[in-house]
Amino acid sequence: MSNTSLLPLLSSSERQFILQGVASGVRSDGRGRLDARDIILETGLLPQANGSARVIIGNTDILVGIKADLGLPSQQNPDQGRIHCNVECTATVTNAVDSRDADSDAETLGHVITRIFVNSGCIDLKKLCLIPGSVCWNFYIDAMILGFDGNAADAIAQAVRAAFSDLRIPRVVIDTGSTPPTVEIDEDLRRAFCPVDVAALPLSMTMWKVGMSFLVDPTPAEEACASGALLVAATATGRVCLVQTLAGGAAQYSESAQATALPVPRGESTGAQAGAPPVAVVSAGGMNPHSIVDMLSTATEIAQSVARKQDEALRRVAEASTRSHGAGKSAHFVDQSVGFFADSFAATSGN
Amino acid sequence: MFASREFVSPEGLRLDGRRVNELRRLRVRSGPLTDADGSSYLELGNTRVLVAVYGPREVSSAKAARQTTQSSDRATVCCQFSMATFSGGERRRKIKGDRRTMSHASALEKAFSSTIAIDKIPPRSQIDIFVEVLQSDGGMLVACINATTLALIDAGIEIRDYLCASSSALLNDITVIDPNQNEEQSFGGSPTATVAVLPVTGGVVYLDVDTRLHIDRLEELVNQATTGALTIHTLLEKVVRDRTQSTVSTTSAQQNA
Amino acid sequence: MNACILVPASRHAPLDTESFVRATGRQQKAQDAEMDDTNGPTNGPVTVTDSQLVTPGEVLTMVDNRLTHGHCTRIIPAYELSSISPDVLTEQQATPELLSRYIRSTVAGTVSRINSLLTVVPSRLPRYRGHTGDVVVGRIIAVGPGPRWRIDLNARCFGVMRLSSILLPDGVQRRKSQDDELQMRTYFKEGDLFSAEVQSIGHDSMISVHFRNNKFGKLSHGTLITVPPHLVLRSIQFTSIPSVPGSEHNSGAVDVILSLNGYIWVAPKPMEAGDSDFSPAHRLAAARVCAAIRALASHERMISNQSILMVCEASASYSPASLSRPEIAAKVIAEAIR
Numbered sequence: 024m025s026n027t028s029l030l031p032l033l034s035s036s037e038r039q040f041i042l043q044g045v046a047s048g049v050r051s052d053g054r055g056r057l058d059a060r061d062i063i064l065e066t067g068l069l070p071q072a073n074g075s076a077r078v079i080i081g082n083t084d085i086l087v088g089i090k091a092d093l094g095l096p097s098q099q100n101p102d103q104g105r106i107h108c109n110v111e112c113t114a115t116v117t118n119a120v121d122s123r124d125a126d127s128d129a130e131t132l133g134h135v136i137t138r139i140f141v142n143s144g145c146i147d148l149k150k151l152c153l154i155p156g157s158v159c160w161n162f163y164i165d166a167m168i169l170g171f172d173g174n175a176a177d178a179i180a181q182a183v184r185a186a187f188s189d190l191r192i193p194r195v196v197i198d199t200g201s202t203p204p205t206v207e208i209d210e211d212l213r214r215a216f217c218p219v220d221v222a223a224l225p226l227s228m229t230m231w232k233v234g235m236s237f238l239v240d241p242t243p244a245e246e247a248c249a250s251g252a253l254l255v256a257a258t259a260t261g262r263v264c265l266v267q268t269l270a271g272g273a274a275q276y277s278e279s280a281q282a283t284a285l286p287v288p289r290g291e292s293t294g295a296q297a298g299a300p301p302v303a304v305v306s307a308g309g310m311n312p313h314s315i316v317d318m319l320s321t322a323t324e325i326a327q328s329v330a331r332k333q334d335e336a337l338r339r340v341a342e343a344s345t346r347s348h349g350a351g352k353s354a355h356f357v358d359q360s361v362g363f364f365a366d367s368f369a370a371t372s373g374n
Numbered sequence: 375m376f377a378s379r380e381f382v383s384p385e386g387l388r389l390d391g392r393r394v395n396e397l398r399r400l401r402v403r404s405g406p407l408t409d410a411d412g413s414s415y416l417e418l419g420n421t422r423v424l425v426a427v428y429g430p431r432e433v434s435s436a437k438a439a440r441q442t443t444q445s446s447d448r449a450t451v452c453c454q455f456s457m458a459t460f461s462g463g464e465r466r467r468k469i470k471g472d473r474r475t476m477s478h479a480s481a482l483e484k485a486f487s488s489t490i491a492i493d494k495i496p497p498r499s500q501i502d503i504f505v506e507v508l509q510s511d512g513g514m515l516v517a518c519i520n521a522t523t524l525a526l527i528d529a530g531i532e533i534r535d536y537l538c539a540s541s542s543a544l545l546n547d548i549t550v551i552d553p554n555q556n557e558e559q560s561f562g563g564s565p566t567a568t569v570a571v572l573p574v575t576g577g578v579v580y581l582d583v584d585t586r587l588h589i590d591r592l593e594e595l596v597n598q599a600t601t602g603a604l605t606i607h608t609l610l611e612k613v614v615r616d617r618t619q620s621t622v623s624t625t626s627a628q629q630n631a
Numbered sequence: 632m633n634a635c636i637l638v639p640a641s642r643h644a645p646l647d648t649e650s651f652v653r654a655t656g657r658q659q660k661a662q663d664a665e666m667d668d669t670n671g672p673t674n675g676p677v678t679v680t681d682s683q684l685v686t687p688g689e690v691l692t693m694v695d696n697r698l699t700h701g702h703c704t705r706i707i708p709a710y711e712l713s714s715i716s717p718d719v720l721t722e723q724q725a726t727p728e729l730l731s732r733y734i735r736s737t738v739a740g741t742v743s744r745i746n747s748l749l750t751v752v753p754s755r756l757p758r759y760r761g762h763t764g765d766v767v768v769g770r771i772i773a774v775g776p777g778p779r780w781r782i783d784l785n786a787r788c789f790g791v792m793r794l795s796s797i798l799l800p801d802g803v804q805r806r807k808s809q810d811d812e813l814q815m816r817t818y819f820k821e822g823d824l825f826s827a828e829v830q831s832i833g834h835d836s837m838i839s840v841h842f843r844n845n846k847f848g849k850l851s852h853g854t855l856i857t858v859p860p861h862l863v864l865r866s867i868q869f870t871s872i873p874s875v876p877g878s879e880h881n882s883g884a885v886d887v888i889l890s891l892n893g894y895i896w897v898a899p900k901p902m903e904a905g906d907s908d909f910s911p912a913h914r915l916a917a918a919r920v921c922a923a924i925r926a927l928a929s930h931e932r933m934i935s936n937q938s939i940l941m942v943c944e945a946s947a948s949y950s951p952a953s954l955s956r957p958e959i960a961a962k963v964i965a966e967a968i969r
Contacts, residue, residue, distance in 0.1 A: 032822045032850070032852075033821070033822055034770075034822045034823045034824050036824075036907075037824065037851075037852075037853070037854075040851075040852045040853060040854070042908075043907065043908070043909070044914055047909075047910075047911050047914065048911060048913045049914040049915055049918065050918070050954060051854045051914075051917075051919060052918055052922065052951065053914075053915055053919065053921075053922060053950060053951030053952040053954075054952040055952075058952055060955060061955065061956050069460055069509060070420065071460065071511075072459070075460070081955070082408060082409060084407075086458075087507070088458065088459070088460030089460075090459075090460050109459065110461075113456070113504065113506050114426075114454040114456065114504040114506075115407060115409070115410055115413075115424075115504045115506070116409075131817075144859060148656065156600075163459070165458065165459045165460050165744065167458060169506075170408075170409055171409075171422070237923075242736050258626070338662065352922070405755075408929070412755075412757065429787070430758075430787045430788070431787055432788045434731060468927070491705055491737050494705065494737065494836050496787055496836040497835055498835070499787055499788055499836075511851060526685060527686070527738070527739050528755060530753040530755050530757060530758075531738075531740055532687075532703055532737035532738055532739055532752075533687050533738075534687075534688065534705065534707065534737065535687060535688035535735075536676055540709060553770050562946045572688070573688070574688040574689075611686055612686075614739050615684060615686055616752075618684055618740065618741075619684060621754045621755060621931055622684065622740075622754050623740055624930075624932055624933075
């Protein structure tokens with residue numbers, strides 16, 4: 024989160040302690056720079072949503088619900104379904120009377136999620152269109168931040184991906200014979216299916232610049248010391264979907280300003296695979312452009328690994344709930360959950 | 375839409391298998407949010423709410439500017455109420471500050487202003503209550519009130535008494551307790567009463583009947599809801615007692631050691 | 632249709648509730664006992680014993696001239712009760728005068744009877760209440776107005792530190808002058824952390840702190856951990872762990888301030904004063920102490936010098952970072968309390 028309203032107030036010596044710790048490779052909680060905290064994952068918590076998931080990293084608590092309904096396609100893309108993303112910060116997190124700052128942060132995150140999952144082309148929107156120009160599926164992705172303990176963006180992306188794996192929409196029968204063509208929903212819930220190839224969905228991995236080094240999965244205090252961040256969204260197969268900079272909490276303390284994404288002409292090699300959408304790389308304020316390429320590959324590797332681990336965890340969640348509940352998954356909000364761990368990546372990247 | 379279906383069978387069973395005077399399943403968890411001073415998560419049937427409480431703490435400067443001098447030495451209770459977009463049957467567009475949300479927030483504020491021992495709270499401080507409805511299947515305000523009581527106790531905020539709530543509805547001449555959303559909306563909106571009581575003194579703090587109703591049926595409807603609220607009190611008290619017991623046994627044993 | 636009317640309710644209506652929590656027979660008996668006692672003024676009062684568990688609204692005892700009731704207890708004044716209120720508990724007519732003669736608890740906690748003072752100690756205290764002489768750690772929120780700083784003490788409202796209460800950096804004890812007031816920001820500015828002692832508590836719960844001696848002062852190069860204040864053991868607050876169990880030999884000492892307001896400070900002890908370079912092993916030792924404190928807090932166990940050492944020892948085979956995993960923390964805590 025770039026806004027300081029959610030980040031703690033720190034003294035200059037605390038700040039220095041964190042910076043030196045990061046530089047020496049031992050953070051305040053004993054982690055290495057590329058060590059992420061454990062991630063707890065649950066799916067199927069909201070029976071009234073078509074898909075739902077909850078991701079907990081430390082005290083960062085994200086709840087995502089996906090609801091689906093039928094509607095009119097947009098005029099610009101009459102042969103595509105529509106996905107709407109919305110991120111919200113619950114009042115318990117902001118717990119301030121003036122929640123406008125947190126709202127703008129949430130809006131930024133909403134844009135990021137839209138770019139990761141919708142604009143990246145990872146979901147084939149054409150498959151979601153039932154009758155071109157007339158009827159298509161609308162997916163509403165709503166992410167709620169129930170708790171903030173750093174690294175909200177990555178947690179939300181993981182939760183959205185897990186919610187997609189939990190998503191079930193009913194089968195439809197399109198009757199093209201009648202005029203106008205009609206769509207009938209198959210009410211048999213057992214034939215509901217997941218319309219999205221979850222394995223092809225990306226995850227994000229944000230690399231935060233603290234001092235002269237980079238780390239992943241910061242605590243709020245570390246975010247408050249960060250001068251900026253680079254968010255990389257990649258799939259389990261290494262396809263990069265989005266690269267974007269974010270402002271850090273220390274933006275007001277140093278001259279590294281918030282950077283905006285500039286389009287880069289296709290063909291420029293930035294490490295992204297062929298066929299990927301244009302990658303927006305910026306000469307970020309405070310970030311050495313030459314090191315950005317290295318960071319890209321590190322972040323992509325980590326994102327891949329986390330995506331694979333999440334797939335495993337999702338399989339375990341699905342198994343556990345079918346064994347215990349039979350029809351329908353319902354991991355309880357308060358009791359059951361499955362943890363999965365992102366190990367240290369120091370060995371792989373040599374950073 | 376459901377006019378032709380019976381809501382209560384001749385044997386006295388409702389559509390979800392309950393009897394007319396049976397509450398839905400209640401599951402609670404105290405303190406699920408570690409950041410808040412006090413919090414609770416409550417499930418009443420399929421209605422799920424999450425409440426976080428902060429305070430007593432300094433009145434924020436923005437609010438202080440708005441307060442008049444007369445009330446400035448009293449503590450204030452401030453409630454923010456919101457419903458998740460995925461909470462209802464259809465996806466709601468989240469409109470902050472719409473009339474319905476504001477009226478719920480205001481009702482909760484007033485109800486808990488009477489429940490919290492205001493004279494024991496430092497002046498010029500405020501207590502913030504944040505209510506998030508994660509899923510709504512009837513009895514939403516009931517769940518919110520009960521959950522908020524638990525959250526206040528979890529935060530150690532002094533209260534006069536538990537504030538417990540329940541609701542009842544009149545379905546075509548039969549009074550049922552704790553209606554779910556289907557039952558509330560049946561027949562174009564059956565008369566529903568929501569009652570919140572302070573069990574020890576028996577005082578009714580909040581009473582709401584939302585459809586025109588003959589005065590004869592009113593007493594019965596309100597009685598049912600009140601009985602339900604008293605039962606909820608018994609259940610909540612046990613939860614609080616158990617939790618207090620486990621906290622006390624782990625901490626005081628070491629303190630005296 | 633909002634009204635505050637009283638409706639007689641029957642407690643004996645049949646109510647089956649299939650619920651997660653079942654009302655037990657014991658509960659019912661307790662209610663019955665209370666019912667008997669409120670029959671009339673001729674019955675003996677309900678009295679609670681010391682350390683008995685109570686929940687809000689529960690009756691502690693009858694008002695007695697010899698008893699003073701203190702924190703977290705309350706008598707319901709007659710005007711808060713309706714004019715003629717059937718006592719919901721007994722279904723009998725009980726006048727407000729009768730009902731208002733009971734001292735009741737307002738929180739969930741344990742009763743404390745010390746001589747003639749009856750109070751209830753809440754089992755959970757997320758915010759610091761304040762006690763003269765307590766060692767606390769605070770953060771500066773604002774400088775001024777006037778010769779004072781506004782501080783955050785994890786309490787119900789902001790505290791205050793007066794210019795006259797601090798020790799100047801040069802260690803000289805003198806009356807603070809006008810110049811000093813202008814230079815306040817050079818002593819302490821927004822965000823600075825410090826340790827201090829509670830000097831006094833105002834009638835409006837505002838806590839005032841001071842530096843009683845040079846043991847107190849600004850804090851630097853460490854980590855602040857916030858825990859619920861009631862989990863900090865009241866014994867030795869300033870402590871130093873010369874060698875953290877489970878860390879490298881000779882990695883360095885770790886200072887801990889177990890402040891009673893829940894702001895615990897953990898800092899590696901510098902080899903020389905003012906030194907801010909710490910070896911990775913030294914930082915790991917400090918991280919282990921931080922992880923131990925967090926594990927104790929999340930399992931609602933008392934935090935003290937001893938308990939931290941026990942948890943560090945029990946966690947020796949795990950890295951500090953992995954101690955944040957719930958299962959590992961649970962295992963370590965279980966072993967530590969044995």
